[in-house]
Amino acid sequence: MATTTIQVPRETRDHLAELARERGVSLGQLVEALAAEQPTAAQRAERLAADRETARQMLGVDLSDEDFDRAPDVLGNIYRIAAEKARTARGTAA
Numbered sequence: 001m002a003t004t005t006i007q008v009p010r011e012t013r014d015h016l017a018e019l020a021r022e023r024g025v026s027l028g029q030l031v032e033a034l035a036a037e038q039p040t041a042a043q044r045a046e047r048l049a050a051d052r053e054t055a056r057q058m059l060g061v062d063l064s065d066e067d068f069d070r071a072p073d074v075l076g077n078i079y080r081i082a083a084e085k086a087r088t089a090r091g092t093a094a
Helices: 010-024 027-036 041-059 064-072 074-093
Strands: none
Touching: 010 027, 041 064
16 A cells, blocks of 8 residues: 655644554554545435435335435434433533
C-alpha cells in the first residue's frame, strides 16, 4: 500500500499520536479508522438508496423517493422525545 504525508499543526499531530497510543495502534491506522467512520456524500447517498430499496421490499410498497422525503422523521422524533424526557428527568431530580 502506498503512503503519503499529511501536514497538520503540531498540536493536532500530538493529539492524534496520543489517541493512537491509547488505542494501541499506529498513527496511520488511527487516521485510517477515523476516515472510515466518515462516509463521503456519495457513500451516504448510496446507503440511503439501498436503505430505501430495502424498505420498499420489506413493506411490499413501491414508494418513490419523494414519498420518503415527505415521510415523518421517525428517528428524529424519537431522539427529540428522548431528549425532552431526559431534560424533564434532570429538572425533577435537581
